[in-house]
Amino acid sequence: MNATRGHRQQRIADLIRRQAITSQHELRKLLRQDGIRVTQAMLSRDLREIGAVKSPRGYRFAEQPPPTPEDLARSVRTYLLSLMRGEGLVVVRTRPGHSHSLALEIYKREIGQGNIDTTGLLWTTSN
Numbered sequence: 370m371n372a373t374r375g376h377r378q379q380r381i382a383d384l385i386r387r388q389a390i391t392s393q394h395e396l397r398k399l400l401r402q403d404g405i406r407v408t409q410a411m412l413s414r415d416l417r418e419i420g421a422v423k424s425p426r427g428y429r430f431a432e433q434p435p436p437t438p439e440d441l442a443r444s445v446r447t448y449l450l451s452l453m454r455g456e457g458l459v460v461v462r463t464r465p466g467h468s469h470s471l472a473l474e475i476y477k478r479e480i481g482q483g484n485i486d487t488t489g490l491l492w493t494t495s496n
Contacts, residue, residue, distance in 0.1 A: 372405045375469025378415050380405060382430075389427040396428070444474040 372380070380403060381396065390396050393412050400407055407415070416422075422431045448467040453460045463471050 373466060373469075374415070375466065377405055377407065377411075378419050379469060381412075381415055381421070382419050385421055385428045385430070391427045441474045444471050 377400070380400065384390060384396065384399050390399070393409060393416075397407060397409070397412060400412075416428065420431050421428045448463045448471045449461065450464060451462040453462075461468070461471065
């Protein structure tokens with residue numbers, strides 16, 4: 370499987386949250402079981418980009434400063450192409466490969482309640 374960077378990084382984050390992973394070798398093995406093949410260089414870059422750091426107990430997420438309104442505004446200006454709202458559904462169109470980046474900014478703020486599918490950034494809402 371040739372996963373997009375956003376999908377791969379989301380899967381890495383999910384694995385780190387669910388279990389103790391003590392090495393990149395172990396993480397690569399888990400990703401391979403999911404059909405995602407990565408090089409060591411790709412994995413190092415992904416870990417750095419998602420804010421994962423190695424600790425004595427395994428990988429964890431570094432503390433991040435609270436997001437600012439400017440972070441979301443910058444992401445919207447950079448990535449958003451269009452937005453359509455329907456009954457209980459928001460469809461956000463982004464530049465190719467950037468839905469994950471915009472979804473991350475939305476997640477950071479816990480905007481509304483719902484689910485975000487970052488394969489194309491489809492946001493289902495409870496309203």
